[in-house]
Amino acid sequence: MRPLIIAANWKMNTTPADAGELAATIAARTEEPTVTRVICPPYVCLAAVRDALVGKNVGVGAQNVHHELAGAYTGEVSASQLNGLATWVILGHSERRRDQFESDALIGKKLARAISSGLRPILCVGELLDERESGRAVEVVATQLRGALAGNDVDALIGGGFVIAYEPVWAIGTGRTASAADAAAMAEAIRAALAADLGWGKAADAVPVLYGGSVTSANIAEFLAEHSIDGGLVGGASLKPDEMAGMVASAAVVAKARAAAEGKPA
Numbered sequence: 001m002r003p004l005i006i007a008a009n010w011k012m013n014t015t016p017a018d019a020g021e022l023a024a025t026i027a028a029r030t031e032e033p034t035v036t037r038v039i040c041p042p043y044v045c046l047a048a049v050r051d052a053l054v055g056k057n058v059g060v061g062a063q064n065v066h067h068e069l070a071g072a073y074t075g076e077v078s079a080s081q082l083n084g085l086a087t088w089v090i091l092g093h094s095e096r097r098r099d100q101f102e103s104d105a106l107i108g109k110k111l112a113r114a115i116s117s118g119l120r121p122i123l124c125v126g127e128l129l130d131e132r133e134s135g136r137a138v139e140v141v142a143t144q145l146r147g148a149l150a151g152n153d154v155d156a157l158i159g160g161g162f163v164i165a166y167e168p169v170w171a172i173g174t175g176r177t178a179s180a181a182d183a184a185a186m187a188e189a190i191r192a193a194l195a196a197d198l199g200w201g202k203a204a205d206a207v208p209v210l211y212g213g214s215v216t217s218a219n220i221a222e223f224l225a226e227h228s229i230d231g232g233l234v235g236g237a238s239l240k241p242d243e244m245a246g247m248v249a250s251a252a253v254v255a256k257a258r259a260a261a262e263g264k265p266a
């Protein structure tokens, strides 16, 4: 059974002075053992969030990592520098693809580095609006997957807890979401691409696929009602404790229902 994951992407919000308190409040409002919770603050807030979450069973993630371990890379942060600060990392977010021109090949190198450094990666993929409107969404996402995953070892990825977030670019921060049916169809297409294009076979079934793009406590249940979707990568709403509480509570209901359907304890 795949885990239910709610991952918070705080983007370039919060400061070291306020991030710890926000993280502690969210942790206290979302205590649900059936749901994997992750908070990804800006680099400068990682230590404060880590300290606030000691003993709370909430993962801490970075929003990016460099593919090299050290060297002349001004302004960058390596996996070894994240050691002790983060155990998760978001890779290939569309805002980095757009603003830092990250390519699939570069994201693939970061993925390999994350896995070899013990960072659990959330790989973001998703199409632009015109790509969806011209019927090319699945092809675009499959190309992103092939570009980032070719050369990465499937067993290492699965063993390292590899997660994919399907985030249609036009839905991020816009208040507009994909329909649950379209998001579910894409999650299935993603696993089909892993299984067939990348030759992962049955291992593709083990990969959690999250939906991201204007997820809130009011709409998350629609996405989680789809069996192919295993949680959410949440931006704006993840800065609000009430929203996080609502989203994690919805995910817990679904986690328990899925466990019961498989005859397993939640």
Ligand code: PEP
Pocket: 009, 011, 167, 171, 172, 173, 174, 212, 213, 214, 215, 233, 234, 235, 236, 237
């Ligand atoms: C994101 O940052 O990955 C995201 C989906 O943002 P938002 O929830 O604000 O659309």
